[in-house]
Amino acid sequence: MQFTLEDITADEIDRRRGVYGPLTDSVRDLIDAVIRTEVDAADIDVARRRIDEVVADLRSRQIDGSYGVRFNTDAVGMPWGNAVMGVRNAIAPPVRTVADREGVTAEFTLGAAYEGPAHHVHGGVCAMVLDQVLGEAAAADDIPCFTGTITVTYRRPTPLGALSARAEIVDRDGRKKIVRGTLSDADGVTAEAEGVFIVPKNWSGPSNLK
Numbered sequence: 001m002q003f004t005l006e007d008i009t010a011d012e013i014d015r016r017r018g019v020y021g022p023l024t025d026s027v028r029d030l031i032d033a034v035i036r037t038e039v040d041a042a043d044i045d046v047a048r049r050r051i052d053e054v055v056a057d058l059r060s061r062q063i064d065g066s067y068g069v070r071f072n073t074d075a076v077g078m079p080w081g082n083a084v085m086g087v088r089n090a091i092a093p094p095v096r097t098v099a100d101r102e103g104v105t106a107e108f109t110l111g112a113a114y115e116g117p118a119h120h121v122h123g124g125v126c127a128m129v130l131d132q133v134l135g136e137a138a139a140a141d142d143i144p145c146f147t148g149t150i151t152v153t154y155r156r157p158t159p160l161g162a163l164s165a166r167a168e169i170v171d172r173d174g175r176k177k178i179v180r181g182t183l184s185d186a187d188g189v190t191a192e193a194e195g196v197f198i199v200p201k202n203w204s205g206p207s208n209l210k
């Protein structure tokens, strides 16, 4: 597993977040608009051409491959391509997590782009969000862990809209951490998850990534 050290200050990270975050929000809004628009075919054609022009502008200078997981010398992480919470990833809902002494909580909204059953969240998306939140709970007091196994139990359909998730470590055994978590809407739990998260052998990245 490769990590990229960027020797930049916290202020520079904030500045970049301020530059890319709004761009990502606009693209997220574009994804939602593409799903829901009912404008005429001619207007769709114009929109497609305008989008293609923007894409060409952005691609005029770009990195090779994916963004990777970057961090600075103070171990402030920049997993900005992450599919669940990446600052530069419009596919990410985004899920924002907050760690406390017992675990991790996340509040987020899943709109039209995350639909599976009509007006409800795709089961794979539920699992994806739970994987991230359980993974962050596993890593809260240590170094990032890999998901070894995750089991999701879908109690009832998860409606699109405002949701939350919560995860806590319930057991530790050497490099393994057993983590449990839930996904909830305003009426309570919709899905539960349990995972085995494993600290990689011979870890060479930063400890206590923030």
Ligand SMILES: CCCCCCCC(=O)SCCNC(=O)CCNC(=O)[C@H](O)C(C)(C)COP(=O)(O)OP(=O)(O)OC[C@H]1O[C@@H](n2cnc3c(N)ncnc32)[C@H](O)[C@@H]1OP(=O)(O)O
Pocket (backbone or CB within 6 Å): 131, 132, 133, 134, 135, 136, 139, 144, 145, 146, 147, 148, 149, 173, 174, 175, 176, 196, 198, 199, 200, 201
């Ligand atoms: C802060 C960041 C949050 C990120 C959240 C997102 C997390 C992710 O999505 S990670 C991506 C998905 N996961 C992966 O790609 C992992 C792929 N698998 C692997 O890389 C390896 O199989 C890995 C790291 C899980 C285990 O490899 P390794 O460290 O060599 O395991 P190994 O030494 O054989 O076993 C160590 C222990 O773990 C157990 N174990 C190994 N693999 C698994 C598994 N898949 N499930 C459950 N337990 C396992 C073993 O039984 C062993 O237990 P014990 O010590 O009791 O005998």
